Amino acid sequence: MKIPFDNSYTALPDQFYTRLDPKPVATPKLIKVNTALAELMGIDLTDLETTEAAEVFAGNTIPDGATPLAMVYAGHQFGGWSPRLGDGRAILLGETVGTDGIRRDIHLKGSGRTPYSRGGDGRAWLGPVLREYIVSEAMAALGIPTTRALAAVETGEKVLREQGPLPGAVFTRVAQSHIRVGTFQYHYARGDKEASKTLADYVIARHYPEAAKADQPYRALIEAVMDKQARLIARWMQVGFIHGVMNTDNMSIAGETIDFGPCAFMDTFHPGTVFSSIDHAGRYAWGKQPSIAHWNLSQLAQSLLPILHEDPDIAVGIGQETIDGFQEIFSTYYFEGFGEKFGLFPLQEGDPDFIGDSLKLLSDNEVDFTLFFRHLTGIARSLLEDGDKGENSLEVLRGLFKEHEALDNWLEDWRKRLTQDKTTPEERLEKMKTVNPVFIPRNHQIEAMIQAAVTGDFAPFERLLSVLSNPYSEQPEHADLELPPKPEEIVHATFCGT
Ligand code: AMP
Numbered sequence: 001m002k003i004p005f006d007n008s009y010t011a012l013p014d015q016f017y018t019r020l021d022p023k024p025v026a027t028p029k030l031i032k033v034n035t036a037l038a039e040l041m042g043i044d045l046t047d048l049e050t051t052e053a054a055e056v057f058a059g060n061t062i063p064d065g066a067t068p069l070a071m072v073y074a075g076h077q078f079g080g081w082s083p084r085l086g087d088g089r090a091i092l093l094g095e096t097v098g099t100d101g102i103r104r105d106i107h108l109k110g111s112g113r114t115p116y117s118r119g120g121d122g123r124a125w126l127g128p129v130l131r132e133y134i135v136s137e138a139m140a141a142l143g144i145p146t147t148r149a150l151a152a153v154e155t156g157e158k159v160l161r162e163q164g165p166l167p168g169a170v171f172t173r174v175a176q177s178h179i180r181v182g183t184f185q186y187h188y189a190r191g192d193k194e195a196s197k198t199l200a201d202y203v204i205a206r207h208y209p210e211a212a213k214a215d216q217p218y219r220a221l222i223e224a225v226m227d228k229q230a231r232l233i234a235r236w237m238q239v240g241f242i243h244g245v246m247n248t249d250n251m252s253i254a255g256e257t258i259d260f261g262p263c264a265f266m267d268t269f270h271p272g273t274v275f276s277s278i279d280h281a282g283r284y285a286w287g288k289q290p291s292i293a294h295w296n297l298s299q300l301a302q303s304l305l306p307i308l309h310e311d312p313d314i315a316v317g318i319g320q321e322t323i324d325g326f327q328e329i330f331s332t333y334y335f336e337g338f339g340e341k342f343g344l345f346p347l348q349e350g351d352p353d354f355i356g357d358s359l360k361l362l363s364d365n366e367v368d369f370t371l372f373f374r375h376l377t378g379i380a381r382s383l384l385e386d387g388d389k390g391e392n393s394l395e396v397l398r399g400l401f402k403e404h405e406a407l408d409n410w411l412e413d414w415r416k417r418l419t420q421d422k423t424t425p426e427e428r429l430e431k432m433k434t435v436n437p438v439f440i441p442r443n444h445q446i447e448a449m450i451q452a453a454v455t456g457d458f459a460p461f462e463r464l465l466s467v468l469s470n471p472y473s474e475q476p477e478h479a480d481l482e483l484p485p486k487p488e489e490i491v492h493a494t495f496c497g498t
Pocket residue numbers: 085086087088089090116117118119120121122123124245249250259261496498
């Protein structure tokens with residue numbers, strides 16, 4: 001296996017990382033390699049069948065050209081400040097520049113202790129590795145910016161967690177970079193202005209080259225990150241995704257979804273939905289995600305104050321003014337995106353209120369979020385000249401609502417609104433099909449997949465991966481995967497215990 005490394009992070013000064021190798025594992029066994037992604041990254045997989053690939057993705061063999069290191073960062077975890085976190089169980093092997101010209105990190109997760117492990121064992125168990133594999137690839141297929149899954153291996157070792165000894169695994173994650181809001185916070189908190197500047201310049205060159213041309217490049221950097229994050233959070237919300245640990249160390253500067261710990265997709269719609277077992281106060285609930293993102297971005301702006309302007313008061317003014325723009329940018333992405341889901345575009349004056357009222361109706365009626373939009377798309381199909389009557393979708397929608405009359409009244413209002421723009425029924429249907437998935441990685445399916453994998457049965461993993469790679473396409477032979485959990489299948493909490 002050949003990886004065409006082209007490493008840049010390792011050229012940064014020492015205070016950005018600790019150079020060290022991953023810790024070997026007992027008996028690496030390949031679970032999965034993402035061959036399409038490997039190809040895009042220019043990785044030659046001709047010896048995939050040999051043990052070499054398993055050895056590399058387990059961290060037992062260091063591939064030629066790798067410069068393994070653990071990155072340092074800080075972060076606010078659930079609002080509490082930790083001055084030094086860092087890769088406690090992860091190693092950055094290096095970067096490649098893909099055939100698409102995009103530079104990506106190759107990062108092993110579960111690869112042993114590092115100077116940043118604190119009390120942790122540096123390892124991961126199979127469950128969260130497979131969860132991250134499925135959910136990150138599903139996100140990518142949904143068209144949402146995300147880190148990707150390149151490989152997963154079993155280690156042949158046991159990992160001790162609350163539940164007892166569990167099978168160990170290593171996950172190979174690919175990201176446009178692993179720089180986080182917390183990376184900036186680390187250097188700011190140490191008062192290392194030189195490092196803040198080095199990092200900002202590196203990020204601009206790597207992710208936001210257009211910011212270099214702005215009058216105030218560091219302000220442009222905040223704006224660029226803010227725009228990416230505002231769009232990302234809106235996209236999460238439009239598929240019912242709840243990240244679960246939106247700590248500043250889990251917010252990517254490149255604007256990708258990162259760190260799939262206790263994340264989950266909501267079944268029944270309610271803005272207060274939370275799954276993470278440690279999020280008792282609902283800090284990171286579905287509907288709180290924009291305000292948390294805003295808060296995290298203000299931490300980024302604060303970390304850049306020393307280089308925003310030499311006069312601290314002026315710097316604060318610039319930072320504040322920039323961050324104050326978040327709500328408006330977010331609202332635009334949020335309402336445009338939900339408008340498309342409801343088939344309302346271009347947006348008209350009363351649409352944000354209509355969207356808000358409609359979501360309230362879904363919440364009051366405890367409606368399954370994904371099924372609602374998927375079958376509203378079915379109704380949109382019935383509005384075509386040669387469309388079916390939409391009876392099936394109407395019947396399913398009726399079944400989702402506690403009060404049928406509320407649905408009937410709403411559909412009447414909705415149809416009325418549809419007559420008020422020039423969008424044709426064909427255009428409307430096409431758009432709705434591209435934003436309303438048929439399949440999402442539902443929690444109960446993920447849990448069942450993990451249970452099977454622990455007993456050595458990876459068929460449910462392969463099936464979920466395959467179905468979710470085409471989330472917007474109907475796949476009648478897999479229609480059972482569209483369904484929400486039966487009462488006894490509902491997963492009430494997801495665990496950080498990764
Ligand atoms: P997370 O909540 O997964 O984003 O992790 C927060 C911090 O805890 C990061 O610095 C991780 O590297 C560290 N961490 C999480 N799990 C482990 C583990 N098993 N061993 C060592 N460090 C860990």
